[in-house]
Structure formats: structure tokens, C-alpha cells
Amino acid sequence: MFTAQDANQDYLSYLTDIEAAGHQIALHSASHSYSRIYSSTENFWLDIKALRATLANYIDVDAIHWLRFPGGSTNTVSHRYGGRQIMQQLKAQAEQKGYAWIDWNVCAEDATASHPNAAQILRNVQNDAKDQPICVVLMHDTNATHETVKALPDILEWFAAKGYRFFTVQQMAE
Numbered sequence: 739m740f741t742a743q744d745a746n747q748d749y750l751s752y753l754t755d756i757e758a759a760g761h762q763i764a765l766h767s768a769s770h771s772y773s774r775i776y777s778s779t780e781n782f783w784l785d786i787k788a789l790r791a792t793l794a795n796y797i798d799v800d801a802i803h804w805l806r807f808p809g810g811s812t813n814t815v816s817h818r819y820g821g822r823q824i825m826q827q828l829k830a831q832a833e834q835k836g837y838a839w840i841d842w843n844v845c846a847e848d849a850t851a852s853h854p855n856a857a858q859i860l861r862n863v864q865n866d867a868k869d870q871p872i873c874v875v876l877m878h879d880t881n882a883t884h885e886t887v888k889a890l891p892d893i894l895e896w897f898a899a900k901g902y903r904f905f906t907v908q909q910m911a912e
Contacts, residue, residue, distance in 0.1 A: 740766035740806045741793065749879075753796040762906035763797055764804035765789055765837075772808060776816035779827050783835075803837055804907050810841045840907055842876035846893075848886040849878040856889035863893050872910070873902065 739761055741753070757763050767775060768789035775785045790799045807828065809815055816824050832839050844866040846859045854862065859877075867873045875893070877886050897904070 740764045740804075741789070742766045742768070742770050742808075750792065750796055753793065757797050760906075762804070762908055763793070763802060764806065764907060765793075765802055766806050767808045768792065770808050772815055773819050775808065776819040776824055778820055779824065779831060782828055783831070805832060805837050805839050806841070807839060811839055812841070838907075838911065840874060842874045843870060844873045844875040846875060846877040846886060846889070848883050848889075849880070853882070854885060856885045856892070859885055859889040860892050860896065863889075864896060867897070867900075873897070874907075874910075 739756060741750075741763060753763060765786055766789070768785045769775060771785075775782045786805070790802075793799050793802075807813065807825070811825060811829055813825065829839060844863055847854060847862040848859050863875060867875070877883075877890070877893075879886060894904075
């Protein structure tokens, strides 16, 4: 679970239970403001520092070694704010700081302006996942994506029926 601070203030208290249940907590962003976090590498790491400070109230942040860049590691929207090289710089800095980063290869398209219903989210995942031996699925849990929670049981059932197994990001890397 990649956490974003600003969008999930009401849910932060659940992190202790989520971690205790064996789920992996990883870093995403405190603000998720592309214009702020991608305006410089310094601002990106200040945002991560703020996220870590908040999460430290609930979990052991020193045990977190994974992150997902907002927009993904190959996003181009960051170029508007920090230049064409900012993502390459951030990926190198992440590794220097002891972080591993991951991108998704299956997108539920649940956070789009069209606000798809649960059935469409399931179809989006199925279409993206076909012929993929390993799937890292991007889904969102925000005030605007209630349908994702409704789709999740069917998504999990579909993956299980196709013979997929479920792992944390760390387990996949090992």
C-alpha cells in the first residue's frame, strides 16, 4: 500500500493494523502536488520527509524502503516543473538513499475524470492484465474513487481464478 498523506488523513490510524496484518506500507507522497514535488529534487525529498514524519506516528518508517513516484517513474508531467531530467535524477537519488521504487503495469483507470463504475474498473484491470505474467495494479482509495472498493473483491477473485498469487512488493523483489 503506497500512502499519500493529504488525501488520507482519516485513514492514517489504520496503518498500524494494516501493517500488523502483513501488508506492506510504502511511500508515495505527502502532498501529491506535481507542481510542488517535481519543481526540484529537493522539494520531492522534502515532501517524502513530511510523509515519513506523519507516518512515524503510526508505524516504523525506518523499515520502509519502497516508494512509488506520483505519476510513475517515467511520467512526463514532471518535465513541466523540474525539467526533462528530474525523474532520472530522482530515481538515482532514491537508490542512493536506500529506496527501491516500483511502477505499475496494470491500471484500473479508477481515478479518471469519467469516474468509472465497479464493473468498468474490473474490465480495465482484466484488459490490462491479460498476458502479463506479473501484475502490479494501480488502484486508488480516495474520496473520489468509491467504486474501486466495490470492484476489489471481484478483481481479487478474477486474479485468483487465473492462477495469480499475491505478494508484497518486497516479496516480489526477493
